[in-house]
Amino acid sequence: MLFESILRPERRKYKPLTTWKNGSKASTKWIRIKSLSIKQWLFISVVFSITSFIIFSHFLSNSSLHGLIRIPPKPKFKCYSNEDPLRASLRRITPNTHVSKFQLRLDPKVLVFVETQYSKLGKQITEILESSRIKFKAEIVGKSLPLLTNLERGRFAVIIFENLNKYLNMNKWNRELLDKYCREYSVGIIGMIQPNDEKRNGVQLRGFPLQMDTGVAIRDFRLNPLSPILRVTRAGEVQFGNLPGDDWVVFYSNHTSYQPLGQAYLQRPIELYSNDVNTNETNFIPKKKLVTTVIQDHGLYDGIQRILFGNGFTFWINKLLLLDSISFLSHGKLSLPLQRYILIDIDDIFVGEKGTRMKRSDVLELLDSQRRLSLLIPGFRFNLGFSGKYYHKGYADEDYGDDLLLDNADKFWWFCHMYSHTQPHLYDNITILENEMKMNHEFAQVFNLLPLCYVLDSAVLPRQTCGLYTHTIFLDKYPGGRHKLDNSIHGGELFYSFIFNPINVFMTHLSNYGNDRLAIYAFESVIKFVQCWTNLQLYTLPPLPLATKYFQLYPEESDPIWMNPCNDKRHHSIWSSTKSCDQLPKFLVIGPQKTGSTALYTFLSMHPTIVSNYPSPETFEEIQFFNGKNYYKGLDWYMNFFPVPKNSSPSYLFEKSATYFDGELVPMRAHALLPTAKLVAILVSPIKRAYSWYHHTRAHKSSIALNFSFFDVITANEKSPKLLRELRNRCLNPGTYAQHLERWLSYYSPQQLMIIDGEELKANPVLVMNKLQNFLKIEPYFDYKLHLRFDPKKGFFCQVIHMNSTKCLGRSKGRVYPPMDSTAHKFLRSFYLPHNIALSKLLTKLHHPIPSWLEDDLSTGYT
Numbered sequence: 001m002l003f004e005s006i007l008r009p010e011r012r013k014y015k016p017l018t019t020w021k022n023g024s025k026a027s028t029k030w031i032r033i034k035s036l037s038i039k040q041w042l043f044i045s046v047v048f049s050i051t052s053f054i055i056f057s058h059f060l061s062n063s064s065l066h067g068l069i070r071i072p073p074k075p076k077f078k079c080y081s082n083e084d085p086l087r088a089s090l091r092r093i094t095p096n097t098h099v100s101k102f103q104l105r106l107d108p109k110v111l112v113f114v115e116t117q118y119s120k121l122g123k124q125i126t127e128i129l130e131s132s133r134i135k136f137k138a139e140i141v142g143k144s145l146p147l148l149t150n151l152e153r154g155r156f157a158v159i160i161f162e163n164l165n166k167y168l169n170m171n172k173w174n175r176e177l178l179d180k181y182c183r184e185y186s187v188g189i190i191g192m193i194q195p196n197d198e199k200r201n202g203v204q205l206r207g208f209p210l211q212m213d214t215g216v217a218i219r220d221f222r223l224n225p226l227s228p229i230l231r232v233t234r235a236g237e238v239q240f241g242n243l244p245g246d247d248w249v250v251f252y253s254n255h256t257s258y259q260p261l262g263q264a265y266l267q268r269p270i271e272l273y274s275n276d277v278n279t280n281e282t283n284f285i286p287k288k289k290l291v292t293t294v295i296q297d298h299g300l301y302d303g304i305q306r307i308l309f310g311n312g313f314t315f316w317i318n319k320l321l322l323l324d325s326i327s328f329l330s331h332g333k334l335s336l337p338l339q340r341y342i343l344i345d346i347d348d349i350f351v352g353e354k355g356t357r358m359k360r361s362d363v364l365e366l367l368d369s370q371r372r373l374s375l376l377i378p379g380f381r382f383n384l385g386f387s388g389k390y391y392h393k394g395y396a397d398e399d400y401g402d403d404l405l406l407d408n409a410d411k412f413w414w415f416c417h418m419y420s421h422t423q424p425h426l427y428d429n430i431t432i433l434e435n436e437m438k439m440n441h442e443f444a445q446v447f448n449l450l451p452l453c454y455v456l457d458s459a460v461l462p463r464q465t466c467g468l469y470t471h472t473i474f475l476d477k478y479p480g481g482r483h484k485l486d487n488s489i490h491g492g493e494l495f496y497s498f499i500f501n502p503i504n505v506f507m508t509h510l511s512n513y514g515n516d517r518l519a520i521y522a523f524e525s526v527i528k529f530v531q532c533w534t535n536l537q538l539y540t541l542p543p544l545p546l547a548t549k550y551f552q553l554y555p556e557e558s559d560p561i562w563m564n565p566c567n568d569k570r571h572h573s574i575w576s577s578t579k580s581c582d583q584l585p586k587f588l589v590i591g592p593q594k595t596g597s598t599a600l601y602t603f604l605s606m607h608p609t610i611v612s613n614y615p616s617p618e619t620f621e622e623i624q625f626f627n628g629k630n631y632y633k634g635l636d637w638y639m640n641f642f643p644v645p646k647n648s649s650p651s652y653l654f655e656k657s658a659t660y661f662d663g664e665l666v667p668m669r670a671h672a673l674l675p676t677a678k679l680v681a682i683l684v685s686p687i688k689r690a691y692s693w694y695h696h697t698r699a700h701k702s703s704i705a706l707n708f709s710f711f712d713v714i715t716a717n718e719k720s721p722k723l724l725r726e727l728r729n730r731c732l733n734p735g736t737y738a739q740h741l742e743r744w745l746s747y748y749s750p751q752q753l754m755i756i757d758g759e760e761l762k763a764n765p766v767l768v769m770n771k772l773q774n775f776l777k778i779e780p781y782f783d784y785k786l787h788l789r790f791d792p793k794k795g796f797f798c799q800v801i802h803m804n805s806t807k808c809l810g811r812s813k814g815r816v817y818p819p820m821d822s823t824a825h826k827f828l829r830s831f832y833l834p835h836n837i838a839l840s841k842l843l844t845k846l847h848h849p850i851p852s853w854l855e856d857d858l859s860t861g862y863t
């Protein structure tokens with residue numbers, strides 16, 4: 001037992017500091033002091049006061065002395081609405097749920113109209129959505145609108161305008177279309193009135209019975225407790241004092257459609273201009289009148305609900321109100337949950353430099369803080385990470401601190417690091433790594449930590465920082481000053497971490513609990529602030545149940561997502577030096593199947609600088625990594641399909657897997673690993689594609705395809721046998737092109753995507769390959785005219801091998817089968833009609849010519 005022998009004998013037991021008082025020395029001093037006269041006492045006091053004054057006034061700015069008299073800050077935030085019964089009664093007891101039947105026809109997505117790709121407010125809005133995991137599509141307000149519906153479903157549950165003026169000044173056609181969509185699907189609009197320095201009053205909002213004053217300065221902000229929008233945000237509290245900026249826009253209306261959400265008093269009265277030249281009277285809006293900064297339009301005027309913000313996000317609460325507005329207008333489809341789970345890790349409880357570690361008094365305060373926090377978060381405990389090697393490595397009082405922690409071990413949760421706190425990837429010897437783990441295990445055994453320890457197998461939860469690092473230990477030295485930490489607590493970064501993340505695992509270090517005990521200050525303050533301003537319910541869980549909870553909330557996150565290690569400095573540093581990030585494709589041919597993807601693959605491989613992957617024993621030329629089970633084989637598995645590019649002969653790696661096109665997760669996964677890759681899709685008539693697929697499965701002896709006619713397959717319904725339904729889906733689903741392309745385009749920009757007309761590839765592959773070379777910006781130019789020739793026997797273009805001979809694709813490509821019967825054709829024309837309409841709109845939006853097969857399918861689809 002390594003630790004029994006080494007650690008036990010040395011371990012100092014915690015002894016109370018006060019023992020010396022009972023000793024004889026203390027008693028003698030006490031007798032002498034008692035014998036002093038009152039005059040002597042007075043004299044000593046005066047001398048002491050003067051000396052102290054001189055010393056303090058001279059040295060107070062000196063940091064070393066400042067350190068000696070350091071008093072850790074106390075969490076000072078006070079929630080008035082908790083103490084004032086009148087205000088407490090104003091707030092809603094049960095937060096609004098916002099759920100209504102209208103959400104059933106809406107997709108959980110927000111459409112954000114931004115002014116430009118880089119506009120500040122637009123970026124802030126999309127960042128808030130991203131942080132809250134709310135899906136969105138950002139569109140630059142322009143000539144055309146994105147597709148708003150998809151087969152009787154509204155594609156967006158809420159619409160946000162970064163600048164409301166862009167909505168008000170939209171061209172008539174688009175405005176009518178958008179308003180019609182909002183009315184039909186009961187979708188609301190959030191509009192930002194851009195802050196305005198110009199002081200104007202009584203400005204009418206174009207087309208609405210609503211007036212605004214601009215360039216206003218306000219103070220003492222509060223929420224309207226009767227507003228149905230409030231959900232996460234809790235009414236009752238007032239933010240006293242001036243609000244940032246004097247560029248606020250405030251709203252007025254006599255119409256019953258309007259209801260205030262955010263209100264404040266004016267810093268100065270507003271002078272109202274009078275149009276009447278005969279009167280010299282000046283009217284004022286007095287300072288004492290409440291004005292509205294965020295207003296709700298119930299839609300009584302024109303049938304559309306709107307929420308208007310009279311400022312951006314310079315004031316912290318507006319972000320919270322934006323999230324509640326999204327929840328309200330989406331009928332609860334995009335509501336954040338109200339439960340929040342908090343775990344505070346003290347990452348390295350023994351790892352710290354001498355002089356910065358926790359002393360006994362710090363440990364006592366840690367225990368007391370834990371007790372106070374457990375009154376706010378039931379069952380709260382700190383979660384301590386330990387590396388045994390650093391136990392007892394401080395000054396005497398710090399070592400006593402270590403002992404006091406271990407004496408109170410059962411009051412905390414514990415988790416294991418390596419014995420000497422080295423990161424596991426830094427070991428190049430597995431035996432040493434195992435030994436390190438064994439030693440820390442033994443340490444845990446000796447100090448009875450094992451039953452209190454939580455070991456996460458492979459579940460790793462994301463952790464948040466709270467703005468405190470190992471070296472941020474004194475309040476007066478906090479980077480950016482104390483107000484920076486306070487701002488983070490009172491509506492800033494730390495506060496919003498609670499808002500955005502249903503599960504917060506905060507990372508702190510022991511030095512944050514010694515010294516100025518900044519972690520205690522920060523957490524107690526922010527939790528009080530959260531409970532004052534929000535309806536969030538705070539809970540805690542030990543690491544393992546917390547991980548279970550996390551993956552229940554985000555089941556998709558239990559799946560790995562492979563990203564390029566070279567795109568992140570920290571990832572790159574733990575990436576093996578023998579691996580290269582260039583072993584990845586520069587472009588993907590994504591299919592779909594039966595459109596000519598093998599022909600394109602073959603033609604590309606003829607190019608001297610284009611190199612495809614090595615073949616797979618199971619799926620031949622296709623790797624099929626981003627869809628299906630292969631993804632779980634990992635990044636190394638994928639990379640091994642590609643040669644390491646040589647500097648001497650630059651090569652352009654690519655991969656073709658035709659099943660990528662309609663794979664639900666593929667665009668997200670592909671984008672995570674290959675964000676700058678180019679994409680190539682090939683489209684033929686979806687009717688033809690379905691028929692080709694049917695014959696393909698028959699040729700592969702699928703019993704279900706052999707036993708059922710094409711018409712039986714495509715008309716299979718929910719009562720049909722499972723295998724038949726599956727075949728129908730695989731036959732028909734890839735052909736809903738617009739839907740799949742939209743998914744790719746929600747990850748990749750249109751500039752990264754090339755759409756090839758499969759009929760053109762058949763009829764004029766040289767032209768298509770030239771366009772593709774241009775799109776890929778590939779060098780040297782390869783003259784396909786010399787290398788492709790039409791083979792009358794095959795009926796397709798084939799590779800020229802010699803003057804007189806060509807090499808064509810195998811028998812499985814360009815099959816001969818009877819023409820499709822007219823009933824099946826008619827059925828498919830109307831089945832694909834809405835999808836083809838959507839495709840035609842999408843291609844127009846992408847400035848892509850409409851292929852002739854699409855025009856044919858559309859013109860005959862209506863009959």
Ligand code: A3P
Nearest residue numbers: 593594595596597598599692796797813814815
């Ligand atoms: P059919 O076999 O139904 O005629 P994929 O390679 O994506 O599976 O697509 C197969 C289809 O590619 C064939 O469908 C055929 O029509 C088309 N194709 C296009 N160019 C071709 C070529 N040069 N040789 C053979 N088939 C080609």
